[in-house]
Amino acid sequence: MSPTDDSASRGQRFRPADRVRRRADFDRVYQQSAYAADDTLVVRGCLNGLAHSRLGLAVSRQVGSAVVRNRWKRLVREAFRRHRGDVPTGLDLVVRPRRGATPVLARVDDSLIRLTRKLARRLGAPLP
RNA sequence: CGAGGGAACUUGACGGUCGCUGGUUCGCCCCCGCGGCGGACGAGAGGAAAGUCCGGGCUCCACAGGACAGAGUGGUCGGUAACGCCGACCGGCCGCGAGGCCAGGGAAAGUGCCACAGAAAACAAACCGCCGGGCGCUCGCCCAUCGGCGCGCACCCGGUAAGGGUGAAACGGUGAGGUAAGAGCUCACCAGCAGCCGGGGUGACCCGGCUGGCUCGGUAAACCCCACUCGGAGCAAGGCCAAACAGGGAGCAGGCAGCUCGCCGCCGAGCGGCCGCGGGUCGGUCCGGCCCGCGCACGACUCCCGGGUAGGCUGCUCGAGGCGCGGAGCAAUCCGCGUCCUAGAGAAAUGACCGUCCGCGGCACGGGCGCCCGCCGGGCGCGCCGGCCGUGACAGAACCCGGCUUACCGGUUCCCUCGCCCC
């Protein structure tokens, strides 16, 4: 365990260890996840056994052009990074934009925090 | 000044805070792998990165040579690694012009098709019509009669293709001669075709002359013929390392001989002997005695092997490269010299927020300018300066290049054409 694998000291950084990167991790989320959504985001998540939460993104071509898809992914990453302290820990999350939603940072911030807390209550993960 | 044509370039600038990706470098940590964490420095999307429509490099596979099939291309000459791309030129069409567009080989090699209309849609022939002849009938005239002449109608034979509302397209056009009527039947001029000759050009082709028969429709982005080109797959190519599970092999203490039983047996069970190994204990100088266990099979464990999954590394960015200067060429492009290094992700980085300026659009708030009404003043217009508001397009690298095509707010520069006015 590296000494910085402590979510309290992560601050607003966003490192590769903070992302869901493996096929197997995504499969686990999709097979045993809880689900929460509003009219901006759809979030699925499960416990990951780590001291911090990890973020994975699923933005298909149905969402729009490459520019629109990149825009969504950057906004969700930015929201996750900025509000690390407000998001529950110990979860693997897969986030997907809702069909028809418009990519605005303030709404993504709000949705991400509310939906992840709802998931945490459902899964019994520690709240911040 | 107005209208227009053609090229080339550009795709906001600067600063601050918090982040991301990879590079160099420094420090710290441990289970030492060149792993994790932290800091510093400098770098980080495009003209189309897009569509994936062509062409190549590269990699792997296949391959003696050729032909057929299939696909593609299609004026000529040049450029290129190559092209279906580019340049120049030729030809055709469009435009007053600058210029623009063209899949632009072959229809006298063959086959097919040409709706409707029209006599006929391609070998030419036939219908109406026109002309000549024959025969018959009606009528008129001459005649005493026989008969003769003429007009009209029907039929038959022959000539003819000038005319026929059509159609996208109709077997050259105009004039004269000619004829029973006509016809390139003949002649002149014109259009077009073929052949020959001369000249110019590398060539496509152009210019000029002579002769000929007089004329032979369109469609090949219909089949086809001709000429030329093409092996297949793609960086998820290909290469290296390699968990776990499964597979194969070896090791981990057993070896040798004998007796009894099960059904003979080299198979199985049991018994005890010698040597060996492990443990215990006793005596003792590196040795010896006694006791217990081991012996087969399976599993576990350890090691090795090949293939290779998850995963990791590589291919991965220095290249038909950018910039500058000089030279060859009308140009596309090529050559020489100098100089620079400029993204390399992988559930996939280049983002968020703020400030100032810039471009564009709007408002008409203040100033300015012009016009109108007019006593102070007011109204309308312009959008020059300031102010306020909005806005900055199309779009995101994924092995790399050369093209094509498509999307796009705007801005800049150069060259050229036409019209009007002034000198």
Place this chain on the structure above:
RNA sequence: CGCGGGGUGGAGCAGUCCGGUAGCUCGCGAGGCUCAUAACCUCGAGGUCGCAGGUUCGAAUCCUGUCCCCGCAA
């Protein structure tokens, strides 16, 4: 990255190969039949053939470009 299929009235499909007339079923509207509804009978409306160019006398059909939808393999 490499391929395949498809855009035709409101819906589902023919017609495209081999170019000249866009047709079928359901649905829709009007009338009839019936006491009434359905069924049935008669009549009718409704199509930029995805879009833009080109070839041709003429294009849904042939060629080129382009947009969208669906699917396949690694």
